[in-house]
Amino acid sequence: MIVNVIDLLPDISERLDHIIHSLPALAPELVLIATFVASILSGLFADRLWWHGTFAVTVIGILLSAVCSSFQVGNPDADGVLFGMVSTDAFGQYMRILVAVVCLLFALFVHASPDFRAHRKKTADLYTILLAVHIGLNLMALATNWLMTFIAIEMVSLGSYLMVGYLAAAPRQTEAAMKYVLFGAVCSAVMLYGMSLLYGFTGTLDYTSPQHIQGLNGTPSALVTLALLFVFTGIGFKLTFVPFHFWTPDVYQGAPTPVTAFLSTAPKIAGIALLANILYAWPADSFAYQNLQLMLAGAAIVTMLWGNLAALRQTDVKRMMAYSSIGHTGFLMMAVLAYSSQDYTALLYYLAVYSLMNMGVFMLTGYIESRTGAVDLARYDGLGKIMPLALVCFTLIMISLTGIPPTSGFVAKLLVFTAVFHSWQATGDISMVLLLIVGALTTVISLFYYFKIPLHAFLKTADSQPEMKPMRYSILWLAVVLTVAVWVLGVFPDWLVG
Amino acid sequence: MITLTHFLIVGACLFSIGLYAVMARRNAIMVLVGIELMINAAVLNLVAFGRYDSEHYGGQAFALFAIVLAAASVAVALAIILNVYRHYKTINPEDINHLKD
Known part of the structure; x- marks a missing residue:
């Protein structure tokens, strides 16, 4: 029997050696897996003695994995890791660190959130889910293989569904979770079908391999377009670009605020990294690349316009921010389309700044909602006098989200516009000009809804004083730190870009 | 003789039936069944x-x-649908629309 196995796998010892040599490159994920197991155990046993136990384990695990990633930035592993399933280049390392920062902020946010503190199931399971999602996000940013892409997206999706439905305290929360899970499962099923077609056309699952590109070039273009459209249904769902954005406003409004903050940042970072990996795995003269670029440019233009125009007529703050994040997705796609093979500074800077701003905004929304119960813009009237610090920070972040100097939002938009302009000069591609015009136009449109917040909070007066609930200030201080970071990075962008 | 084409046609039919079940949106469980058909087509x-x-x-x-991931996502979806039923006493997606523009 043993002889048969060796006959079937003559190179088994080489394969095992390869896997063992790949492990150091995946150290951050291994740390997270160990933390995942530890968090289950501490949720079962340690939390009875000290209720911060799982939180502490999670924070330490995320920090350790971020440190592991930052050690690898200097010496990227050029060879394929795990038979070319993942590639741990410098871009992927930066993405890992960014994801770790967002996960850390989410853990702190949940820890400080009164809704989650009061929940009967406690938060230990949520931290466990967060760690699993973190692994999925890392793999999503590194994947170079359709199988790995699918597994990573599903890991992130499953965790996100559970996060949205975790509290299930109000009907709206369960409704948001149901809409999310049904829409998400349909999108991933369509994506799986598209991947099966691509596998059939090319005979390989590794989308960076020459065989894959040859296969795509040898297939009728209509079929390739159809298969790519199917695959990008799933990726579009994670990134929330038009026309796969329908779930976004409902889910962002219905989900608990910390979860909304997480969903609007972390999956987008990983999704954008995945998009960049797929797009730049293919040579610029191949049919698949040109096709994909055209599709993405069209989607980016529609996404920017739709997100920003729809945000104008929202009255719920979380819903407004949902449309704003759709608009920013369009901008991020523009950054992906513009970045030329090695220079991803603009993209990285935009992603980092966008994550900090969105986390800050949702922390402030959560804080204001917990203290006064205000979720509607009309109920923000006169709040500026009652909670000056929170609303000043809110306004400062809104200025940055719009992209007004000297904030980091401005620098980020400037870097993206410059990259798009260079790309246009280099290629003369008319879609780049369109992207540039729409980007500038939507920046102006966004001013009108972002400034509704300071308008309501400072310039209008309320008919009655809202009832203030006592609450700890930890979320507020965290938001203040993020606001300061957003402004400091605008004045000294070198700190991040360098 | 059953060739590759036969498998692909059966797959395409399964996918279309699944997509129809999803689009009809009569009942959340039927949507899940449709999703399962689409995954099996793939x-x-x-x-x-x-x-x-x-x-x-x-x-x-x-x-x-x-197959494994499909089973996992159905388990999660069923748990969420159960929670929806506790609050709304229905699982018809058309009737569950507190959140909308």
């Missing part, structure tokens, strides 16, 4: 194509992972 495709990839068996391996 699995059938993967295994059929995998016959021509005897070096890596990528298709078969992918099919196994897809």
Whole structure:
């Protein structure tokens, strides 16, 4: 029997050696897996003695994995890791660190959130889910293989569904979770079908391999377009670009605020990294690349316009921010389309700044909602006098989200516009000009809804004083730190870009 | 003689039926059944194509992972639908619309 196995796998010892040599490159994920197991155990046993136990384990695990990633930035592993399933280049390392920062902020946010503190199931399971999602996000940013892409997206999706439905305290929360899970499962099923077609056309699952590109070039273009459209249904769902954005406003409004903050940042970072990996795995003269670029440019233009125009007529703050994040997705796609093979500074800077701003905004929304119960813009009237610090920070972040100097939002938009302009000069591609015009136009449109917040909070007066609930200030201080970071990075962008 | 084309046609039919069940949106469980049909269409495709990839068996391996993940996502979806039923006393997606523009 043993002889048969060796006959079937003559190179088994080489394969095992390869896997063992790949492990150091995946150290951050291994740390997270160990933390995942530890968090289950501490949720079962340690939390009875000290209720911060799982939180502490999670924070330490995320920090350790971020440190592991930052050690690898200097010496990227050029060879394929795990038979070319993942590639741990410098871009992927930066993405890992960014994801770790967002996960850390989410853990702190949940820890400080009164809704989650009061929940009967406690938060230990949520931290466990967060760690699993973190692994999925890392793999999503590194994947170079359709199988790995699918597994990573599903890991992130499953965790996100559970996060949205975790509290299930109000009907709206369960409704948001149901809409999310049904829409998400349909999108991933369509994506799986598209991947099966691509596998059939090319005979390989590794989308960076020459065989894959040859296969795509040898297939009728209509079929390739159809298969790519199917695959990008799933990726579009994670990134929330038009026309796969329908779930976004409902889910962002219905989900608990910390979860909304997480969903609007972390999956987008990983999704954008995945998009960049797929797009730049293919040579610029191949049919698949040109096709994909055209599709993405069209989607980016529609996404920017739709997100920003729809945000104008929202009255719920979380819903407004949902449309704003759709608009920013369009901008991020523009950054992906513009970045030329090695220079991803603009993209990285935009992603980092966008994550900090969105986390800050949702922390402030959560804080204001917990203290006064205000979720509607009309109920923000006169709040500026009652909670000056929170609303000043809110306004400062809104200025940055719009992209007004000297904030980091401005620098980020400037870097993206410059990259798009260079790309246009280099290629003369008319879609780049369109992207540039729409980007500038939507920046102006966004001013009108972002400034509704300071308008309501400072310039209008309320008919009655809202009832203030006592609450700890930890979320507020965290938001203040993020606001300061957003402004400091605008004045000294070198700190991040360098 | 059953060829690759036959498998692909069955797969395409399964996918279309699944998509119809999803679009009809009568009942959340029926949507899940539709999703399951779509995933199985993809699995059938993967295994059929995998016959021509005897070096890596990528298709078969992918099919196994897809089946496992489909089961996991159905488990999560059912738990969420149960929670919805507790609050709304219905699982018809058309009737559950507190959140809308």
